Amino acid sequence: DAMVIQNPRYQVTQFGKPVTLSCSQTLNHNVMYWYQQKSSQAPKLLFHYYDKDFNNEADTPDNFQSRRPNTSFCFLDIRSPGLGDAAMYLCATSRDLGQGEGEQYFGPGTRLTVT
Amino acid sequence: GDSVTQMEGPVTLSEEAFLTINCTYTATGYPSLFWYVQYPGEGLQLLLKATKADDKGSNKGFEATYRKETTSFHLEKGSVQVSDSAVYFCALRDNTNAGKSTFGDGTTLTVKP
Numbered sequence: 131d132a133m134v135i136q137n138p139r140y141q142v143t144q145f146g147k148p149v150t151l152s153c154s155q156t157l158n159h160n161v162m163y164w165y166q167q168k169s170s171q172a173p174k175l176l177f178h179y180y181d182k183d184f185n186n187e188a189d190t191p192d193n194f195q196s197r198r199p200n201t202s203f204c205f206l207d208i209r210s211p212g213l214g215d216a217a218m219y220l221c222a223t224s225r226d227l228g229q230g231e232g233e234q235y236f237g238p239g240t241r242l243t244v245t
Numbered sequence: 246g247d248s249v250t251q252m253e254g255p256v257t258l259s260e261e262a263f264l265t266i267n268c269t270y271t272a273t274g275y276p277s278l279f280w281y282v283q284y285p286g287e288g289l290q291l292l293l294k295a296t297k298a299d300d301k302g303s304n305k306g307f308e309a310t311y312r313k314e315t316t317s318f319h320l321e322k323g324s325v326q327v328s329d330s331a332v333y334f335c336a337l338r339d340n341t342n343a344g345k346s347t348f349g350d351g352t353t354l355t356v357k358p
Contacts, residue, residue, distance in 0.1 A: 134288075172334065172348035173289070220288050233279070234346065236288035 133157050134237035136221050142243045143211050151206040151240045153221030161227060162204040163234065164196060165220040173220055179204060180227060208242075216244045247272045251335050251349035258325055258356050266320040266352045268309075268335035276337040278302075278311050278318040283332045283351070292320075292333070325356045 135154045143149040153162065161180050165173035177186045179198045193215070195207040208215055218241050222234040252267040270276065277296045281289040293302030298313035307322045318335060335349040 136288075170351070170353075172350050175346065222289075233291055233294060234289075236281075236290065238286075239288045241286075 134221055134223055134235050136219075136237035136240050138240060139238060140241050140243070142245060143208075144245055145213065146210045149208050149211055149242070151208075151219050151221075151242070153204045153206070153237055154202050155204075155221075155223045155235075156202070157223055157225070157235060158201060159223035159225050159235070160201075161224045162198060163222040163224075164194075164204070164206050165222065167218040167220055167239070169217075176206070211242070211244045213244050216242055218242075247276070247337060247339055247345070247347040249335050249337055249347050249349035251333075251352050253352070255353040255355060258354070260327055260356055260358050261324045262356075264320070264322040264325045264329075264354070266333055266335075266354070268318045268320065268349060270316050270318065270335075270337050270347075272316075272337055272339055272347075274339060276339050278309070279336045279338065279346075280307070280309055280318070280320050281334045281336060281348075283334065285331075289334060325354070327356045327358055330354055330356045 133156050137152045163178040164176045167173040175187050176190045193209050198204045218239045220239045221237040224234045248271045250269050279294045280292040282292045283289050293304040295302040295311035298311055301310045309318050309320045332351045332353050334351045336346050338346045
């Protein structure tokens with residue numbers, strides 16, 4: 131039944147050690163998003179893929195990268211995690227970008243701890 | 246730019262009380278509006294949506310009406326339950342800017358028996 135799956139649910143990494151978070155979807159949606167959510171705050175969009183087209187938000191640090199090898203999978207790579215990168219990372223999908231297509235389906239999130 | 250302003254929390258209510266969480270927005274164009282709910286340790290779930298003015302979204306006893314004249318999308322429920330305790334996010338999706346979504350800061354609701 132799960133439509134947007136994120137692995138792992140909890141990830142611990144060391145300061146400066148690269149880490150990859152994974153997202154997969156069974157909805158065959160065109161758009162996949164990565165959000166960062168810090169405690170008691172709104173989700174902050176990092177970037178999204180429309181099919182293979184990558185769209186980075188202007189204020190997303192270079193430390194964050196993403197890959198989408200196929201329709202179903204999308205990865206978030208943090209090249210050198212800092213303590214400030216500890217957060218919940220949410221993956222979401224939507225069928226398309228236009229009017230009426232905007233409903234986003236979220237995964238359960240991966241909580242990243244940086245030690 | 247686009248923005249969403251939500252009523253500040255936390256909100257604490259007794260079971261069966263009436264709930265209102267205010268949400269106002271600023272946007273260019275004609276956004277779609279959403280309410281998402283987040284239970285502890287989980288991702289966001291869509292609660293309801295409205296895509297044009299005067300539309301009413303409803304789900305699980307929750308309702309919100311898209312009011313263009315007041316740029317508002319207030320969430321209401323007539324009788325809350327303990328299981329409604331969660332964080333509620335109001336969001337808009339700008340249909341003219343590559344579908345970018347903007348979220349409010351969230352309102353934490355606690356319902357006591």
